């Protein structure tokens with residue numbers, strides 16, 4: 001199956017990278033490290049006082065968290081900045097073989113890939129959500145459905161099993177979940193299709209239903225894209241995350257007290 005791409009996708013400017021929270025958090029950590037090293041060096045030189053490594057780690061964390069707060073990063077970045085140096089010392093004290101760190105890094109890289117840029121990490125939806133989405137799909141005719149950011153492919157595979165009359169596609173940017181979904185489709189003999197790539201480069205006009213389980217950061221951009229590309233009468237669904245200032249046409253709760261599915265008719 002061919003997934004059409006929009007032409008003229010814009011190149012990201014280097015300044016864009018500098019505005020990413022993950023890049024800023026890394027920069028604050030490095031800056032704090034150098035401030036702490038200078039401080040420790042000054043104290044040792046002028047007062048003959050050697051700073052304890054744990055104290056240095058706590059101070060570095062506090063400094064980095066302070067910078068993060070000052071720049072208005074989200075609260076979880078403050079916590080990550082605060083505990084990162086101590087976590088690093090704890091991990092090093094385990095004296096694990098370096099190859100393990102390399103292995104863990106590669107696994108996380110393949111799983112989360114460009115999360116530092118998209119700010120949409122991997123976390124799967126569940127069976128109750130898949131059932132609720134199935135109930136929302138138009139029944140009178142076959143449809144073309146896409147899950148933008150399909151993760152391990154659970155939703156797309158489940159829907160494809162329920163609806164032989166329709167086409168179900170997932171697009172996933174991270175290589176590991178994409179590979180898992182392709183293998184699952186192959187082993188299950190599913191007619192679902194999985195592409196690897198960025199949904200930003202698709203043309204939503206090709207689809208009758210677009211499903212998203214992304215993050216609050218992605219929603220304004222998604223709405224803009226949906227408005228400019230989706231055909232009248234088609235449907236945009238978002239699990240858990242609303243579109244700011246745009247009231248949904250309907251809201252469905254898969255189970256009591258769970259996140260909701262929001263729907264917009266285009």
Ligand SMILES: C[S@@+](CC[C@H](N)C(=O)[O-])C[C@H]1O[C@@H](n2cnc3c(N)ncnc32)[C@H](O)[C@@H]1O
Nearest residue numbers: 118120122123124125149150151172173198199
């Ligand atoms: C919260 S998970 C949802 C997974 C799946 N839709 C589900 O319901 O189980 C979001 C997924 O979107 C992927 N993703 C994030 N940005 C993307 C992009 N621009 N294009 C394609 N996939 C993306 C992430 O790698 C992640 O696997």
